[in-house]
Amino acid sequence: MSHISHSPRPSVPLLVFDLDGTLVDSVPDLLACANRMLRHRALDDLTADDLRPMVGDGIPTLVQRVLAHRGAVADDQAIEAYTADYTAHAADASQLFEGIAPMLQVAVDTGWRLAVCTNKPVLAARALLAALGIEGLFAAIGGGDSFPARKPDPAHLLGTISLANGMPGRSVMVGDHRNDVASGVGAGVPVIFATWGYGPEEMGQGAGATLSDPTLIPALARWLLSRSST
Secondary structure, rough: OOOOOOOOOOOOOEEOOOOOOOOOHHHHHHHHHHHHHHOOOOOOOHHHHHHHHHOOOOHHHHHHHHHHHOOOOOOOHHHHHHHHHHHOOOOOOOOOOHHHHHHHHHHHOOOOOEEEEEEEEOHHHHHHHOOOOHHHOEEEEEOOOOOOOOOOOOOHHHHHHOOOOOOHHHHHEEEHHHHHHHHHHOOOOEEEEEEEOOHHHHHHOOOOEEEEEHHHHHHHHHHHHHHHOO
């Protein structure tokens, strides 16, 4: 009797997305919460331009930066209050960036599994994605409090990939911040830097590719994987 040998079937490729500044323009709600916190302390409001460069390192660091901008010092109570307020209001005014919704559907339809790796607390991330109607598209959401480490530590990205039943060698990271690039490089995962987000373009140094049109992500990610496997 002859035996037919089968080559191993390649694992499903995984697209891992940062959240704030990559999938979602979340500055309106982050700013509203920041200004409520400042008013509670009789401090002046910030503008969106003030806040945008502060985003990307998680809520504790954001609260520290917001209060420092007004000459105040953050404490645990301020961080806890901001986290609770933001979780309740994460999707009041935040919206998906243009082109994101159809791109995610194309990615799923063309065989990608999806995940989110964000420094935002996981409950706030889930609340935001659910309110925007896209939480169900993601196999895993790795928040800033889901693992012992968070971006730029590659362990955060690797933990998210594992949570999504993916493999680093079959994954691509998409983000708009130096933390996304650093986590991808550290994990050996190709990175697409999103220039429509909050980070200046120089933050993309070290990324495998830089992109200004989110609808091109699935095709570019597949090309990056094919290049890394040769």
